[in-house]
Amino acid sequence: MAKLKGNMVIGQSGGPTAVISSSLAGAVQEAMKHDEITGIYGMVHGIMGVLKEEFIDLGKQNAAVIEGLRRTPSAALGSCRYKVAEDEYAKILEVLQKYNIRYFFYIGGNDSQDTAKKISALAKDRNYDLRAIGIPKTIDNDLPITDHCPGYGSVGRWLSIGVRDAGLDTEAIGVVDNIKVIETMGRNTGWITAMTALAKEREDDAPHLIYLPETPFDEEKFLAHVDSVYSRLGYCVITVCEGLVDKDGEYVTASSRSLDTDKFGHKQLGGVAQYLCDVVAEGLKIKARWDKPGTIQRVSIVCASKTDLQEAYMVGQMAVRHAAEGKTDYMVTLVREPGSKYKCTTGLVELEKVALGTKRVPDEYINQAGNGVTDAFIEYARPLIGGPLPEYARLEKIPVKV
Amino acid sequence: MAKLKGNMVIGQSGGPTAVISSSLAGAVQEAMKHDEITGIYGMVHGIMGVLKEEFIDLGKQNAAVIEGLRRTPSAALGSCRYKVAEDEYAKILEVLQKYNIRYFFYIGGNDSQDTAKKISALAKDRNYDLRAIGIPKTIDNDLPITDHCPGYGSVGRWLSIGVRDAGLDTEAIGVVDNIKVIETMGRNTGWITAMTALAKEREDDAPHLIYLPETPFDEEKFLAHVDSVYSRLGYCVITVCEGLVDKDGEYVTASSRSLDTDKFGHKQLGGVAQYLCDVVAEGLKIKARWDKPGTIQRVSIVCASKTDLQEAYMVGQMAVRHAAEGKTDYMVTLVREPGSKYKCTTGLVELEKVALGTKRVPDEYINQAGNGVTDAFIEYARPLIGGPLPEYARLEKIPVKV
Numbered sequence: 072m073a074k075l076k077g078n079m080v081i082g083q084s085g086g087p088t089a090v091i092s093s094s095l096a097g098a099v100q101e102a103m104k105h106d107e108i109t110g111i112y113g114m115v116h117g118i119m120g121v122l123k124e125e126f127i128d129l130g131k132q133n134a135a136v137i138e139g140l141r142r143t144p145s146a147a148l149g150s151c152r153y154k155v156a157e158d159e160y161a162k163i164l165e166v167l168q169k170y171n172i173r174y175f176f177y178i179g180g181n182d183s184q185d186t187a188k189k190i191s192a193l194a195k196d197r198n199y200d201l202r203a204i205g206i207p208k209t210i211d212n213d214l215p216i217t218d219h220c221p222g223y224g225s226v227g228r229w230l231s232i233g234v235r236d237a238g239l240d241t242e243a244i245g246v247v248d249n250i251k252v253i254e255t256m257g258r259n260t261g262w263i264t265a266m267t268a269l270a271k272e273r274e275d276d277a278p279h280l281i282y283l284p285e286t287p288f289d290e291e292k293f294l295a296h297v298d299s300v301y302s303r304l305g306y307c308v309i310t311v312c313e314g315l316v317d318k319d320g321e322y323v324t325a326s327s328r329s330l331d332t333d334k335f336g337h338k339q340l341g342g343v344a345q346y347l348c349d350v351v352a353e354g355l356k357i358k359a360r361w362d363k364p365g366t367i368q369r370v371s372i373v374c375a376s377k378t379d380l381q382e383a384y385m386v387g388q389m390a391v392r393h394a395a396e397g398k399t400d401y402m403v404t405l406v407r408e409p410g411s412k413y414k415c416t417t418g419l420v421e422l423e424k425v426a427l428g429t430k431r432v433p434d435e436y437i438n439q440a441g442n443g444v445t446d447a448f449i450e451y452a453r454p455l456i457g458g459p460l461p462e463y464a465r466l467e468k469i470p471v472k473v
Numbered sequence: 474m475a476k477l478k479g480n481m482v483i484g485q486s487g488g489p490t491a492v493i494s495s496s497l498a499g500a501v502q503e504a505m506k507h508d509e510i511t512g513i514y515g516m517v518h519g520i521m522g523v524l525k526e527e528f529i530d531l532g533k534q535n536a537a538v539i540e541g542l543r544r545t546p547s548a549a550l551g552s553c554r555y556k557v558a559e560d561e562y563a564k565i566l567e568v569l570q571k572y573n574i575r576y577f578f579y580i581g582g583n584d585s586q587d588t589a590k591k592i593s594a595l596a597k598d599r600n601y602d603l604r605a606i607g608i609p610k611t612i613d614n615d616l617p618i619t620d621h622c623p624g625y626g627s628v629g630r631w632l633s634i635g636v637r638d639a640g641l642d643t644e645a646i647g648v649v650d651n652i653k654v655i656e657t658m659g660r661n662t663g664w665i666t667a668m669t670a671l672a673k674e675r676e677d678d679a680p681h682l683i684y685l686p687e688t689p690f691d692e693e694k695f696l697a698h699v700d701s702v703y704s705r706l707g708y709c710v711i712t713v714c715e716g717l718v719d720k721d722g723e724y725v726t727a728s729s730r731s732l733d734t735d736k737f738g739h740k741q742l743g744g745v746a747q748y749l750c751d752v753v754a755e756g757l758k759i760k761a762r763w764d765k766p767g768t769i770q771r772v773s774i775v776c777a778s779k780t781d782l783q784e785a786y787m788v789g790q791m792a793v794r795h796a797a798e799g800k801t802d803y804m805v806t807l808v809r810e811p812g813s814k815y816k817c818t819t820g821l822v823e824l825e826k827v828a829l830g831t832k833r834v835p836d837e838y839i840n841q842a843g844n845g846v847t848d849a850f851i852e853y854a855r856p857l858i859g860g861p862l863p864e865y866a867r868l869e870k871i872p873v874k875v
Contacts, residue, residue: 087645092866112873116648126873139866145641147868152649170875233769239547240772243489246518247554247735251768330760333649339762342747358732360741365764366653367635370642373863374775461775464494464541466549471514471528473572 074107075200077173079391080126082114083146083208084153084179084186088222089229089372090383091208092147094178096140097387098206099129105395108174117151117179118186121166122159141384144372154334155186160193167194167201174202174394178387180209180220182335184402185426191400204390205402205422208383210369212262215428216420217404221386222369224379224455227266230255230310230364232374232460235270237362238277238308239463245306250297250351250359253278254344256369257312258337261285261432264312266452268444269460277308285432286441287318293347294354296442301357311347313340341365376457382415389417413454476509477602479575481793482528484516485548485610486555486581486588490624491631491774492785493610494549496580498542499789500608501531507797510576519553519581520588523565528572543786546774556736557588562595569596569603576604576796580789582611582622584737586804587828593802604796607804607824608788612771614664617830618822619806623788626781626857627774629668632657632712632766633858634776637672639764640679640710641865647708652699652753652761655680656746658771659714660739663687663834666714668854670846671862679710687834688843689720695749696756698844703759713749715742743767778859784817791819815856 081098083091095113102108111130114120127148129137140147155163167175167190177187184205191203207214212223234253241251257263261283270277279300282288300307315323324342326332331339344361351359386403393401401419408414436448483500485493497515504510513532516522529550531539542549557565569577569592579589586607593605609616614625636655643653659665663685672679681702684690702709717725726744728734733741746763753761788805795803803821810816838850 083645087642110873113868119648127868128871128873129868131871132869136866136868139864140868142863143865143867144638146645147866148645149648150645152646170873232775233773236546236773237768240489240768243485243548243550243552244554246521246551253767253769328754330754330758339760341762345744345747352730352732356732358741360743360767361765362767362769363763363765364769365655365762365766366639366642367655367764367766371635371638373634461544462541463545464538464549465545466515466529466531466538466542467534469530469533471512471530471572 075173075202076107076109077171078110078112079108079174079176080112080114080121080172081176082117082120082178083148083150084117084177084183085150085209087145087150087370088208088210089144089225089370089375090221090380091178092140092143092145093380093383094206094208094221094387095147096137097384098176098391099137101388101391105391107395112170112172113148116149117153118155118163119151119153121163124166141380142372144370152333152335160189163190164193164197164199168199173200176204176206176390178206178208180211181214181425181427181429184422188400188422188426202394202399204394204398206386206390207402207404210263211257211260213260213429214425215430216425218407218415219405219455221379221383223262224376224457226263226369227269227452228376228456229368229371229374230263230267231269231456233364234267234278234310235460238270241277241306241308248360249301249306249357250309252309252311252344252347252359252361254311254313254341254361254363257284258314258340259284259429261312264310265432265436265444265448267310268449269452269456275304278310279307280309280442281444282309282311282315282442283432283437284312284314284316285437288315288323290350293350296440297351298355309347311343313343315343376455378455378457386417393419477575477604478509478511479573480512480514481510481576481578482514482516482523482574483578484519484522484580485550485552486519486579486585487552487611489547489552489772490610490612491546491627491772491777492623492782493580494542494545494547495782495785496608496610496623496789497549498539499786500578500793501539503790503793507793509797514572514574515550518551519555520557520565521553521555523568524561526568543782544774546772554735554737557591562591565592566595566599566601570601575602578606578608578792580608580610582613583616583827583829583831586824590802590824590828604801606792606796606800607827608792609804609806612665613659613662615662615831616827617832618827620809620817621807621857623781623785625664626778626859628665628771629671629854630778630858631770631773631776632665632669633671634862635766636669636680636712637862640672643679643708643710650762651703651759652709652711654711654713654746654749654761654763656713656715656743656763656765659686660716660742661686661831663714666712667834667838667846667850669712670851671854671858677706680712681709682711682844683846684711684713684717684844685834685839686714686716686718687839690717690725692752695752698842699753700757711749713745715745717745778857780857780859788819795821
């Protein structure tokens, strides 16, 4: 295939993560190696930047800045959650033509892949030679086909460490603060919450109960689970997904304010941990408190998974390499190699197969009681957090004799 | 003074911290050096362990376990928040006599120092030779006389990093998630919340507004502050203390359930961030979301301050050294040496001067508008977090020309 000469543009979309700018670094550093990619532009606040013609010249940055993105959290270009109106696609194409942009990269989740797909379709329709490649990013880990999503391993490591620490806190002070509920992110799937299971080193370690939206919430069963752990240990640590749903598939808690619903129709979630504390206090008369680390969990880089950082870089790099080879209308995927030792390479999947799709936590990863995960999940998830958790000491219970 | 031969006991009390077990390690390793201290016992769940005669033999632990406590968060012995009834002090003394305990160390906040003081007073009264020394611990940093409290620097470092990351998140996605409120701990004082100011590197960095309980909350002023930042930047990051009070000194939010009030009369706090989001949504019609890292902030050791870890160890060590020298009825303090380079040694203060006392954030550390801190506070606080925050990259806004 002949080399397609022109500029490239790259954007970041959706919730920022610890590693989304590693993907940006991977793409930019790869693009530098290709003569046919003449200018390297960044969209300011994703697709909104294209509509407003707000770009940052990434090709003219100091090399140390681009390299530094690999240890910088959040979206360095600015992000957005903007649903492009049907009549805005023409304007987007016009801007791409005006800037002679021939390579289009969008780092994001399923909404973002849908946007990339539509832009590419219009370009084809108008006979404008454009190569569009999606770069996966979502802590939610809910994109189909790819083994997992960049961002997921780091939120998993952050929560494994955080829940282990908060669990040790409850183990120490559980004599008065009996129940702790920790709310994790996860809009429609429990992938993130499931990761908290990696905090557990011994049978009785936190988290004792894990609730995912894949299992409809049942208050009676929940109280029985809590009562059982509390009776045995004297305390209980619970992790729960912000997107928990009831038997009718309705969110257990979600904001009803119209300004809290975005243009994709997504409601702002949060508050389920507090709700579960109320259920415990009323149902069991036991003191319960909650933690909701919120956006800190998704974007914090101090506990980032080395594996995730490296894979996020790799998907950015491979997107550019594939586009230069002539590929278009694909998203880069992460492909886990068979074998006992974890190894991950990349693949490609048609954008139309991932756009707007959602991968839920499968049944074989959820335990029978619907309050924990299976060994199969642990086997899937453990390599993603990039190595063992920091090692802690534990006193031996040597009694004192008079 | 003649050497007092006998056993020692040490306990941990109140909310666990990242460094409370470093103090334990300091005390135990120091005690090993003193022949007159024959047995080294740990109270299981603080003073409750004495009442129940539940001790762990710390002198018989593997040396690597004691050393490992210096990198292990939470209270390794278990903690408590137990108000000793007047008629239980006699029982405590009885147990101390039974085990020939001559050295009593209690790691905790002001309630714990009060407990230590009362036990010592009763021992004197009964002519039982006992040396009682308090070891300071509280993330709240509200103990009087000591320059600061072990635990405070680490929660400060955790929050500086967390708020900076969450701030970068809002900077990136503030076009849709406009306002973020982050709730910090702090029962009656704003020391912890004030620490979030260290997240700020440039004028417009998060946090943009900081609310402490030392300044009564005024909804109208608050909305004006938020509106002003939002109008200028398009987003706003706010940090707020869980113990925020109104003009009558009442908590803005606190649990009204009786089971959420402990025996010291302390109500369970939390929920103020959500409340402020509601105020913003209703008053300004702007979308707001909240993070409440809760107990993770106080106990996490991944971001622990090296200075704090070392000082926590030192106060444990010095408590034992002073008791061996014959001192009793003191709490160890941290003393900041004069001079431009931060240096901290220890001192002693009578237990009665710290028991139940509370040090609030002084006026000279709070800005005029009551929504931020002064340079004097920054100068006080910065050395405590143990070195600069991790370095991040930032893209230069180089425009693209057609």
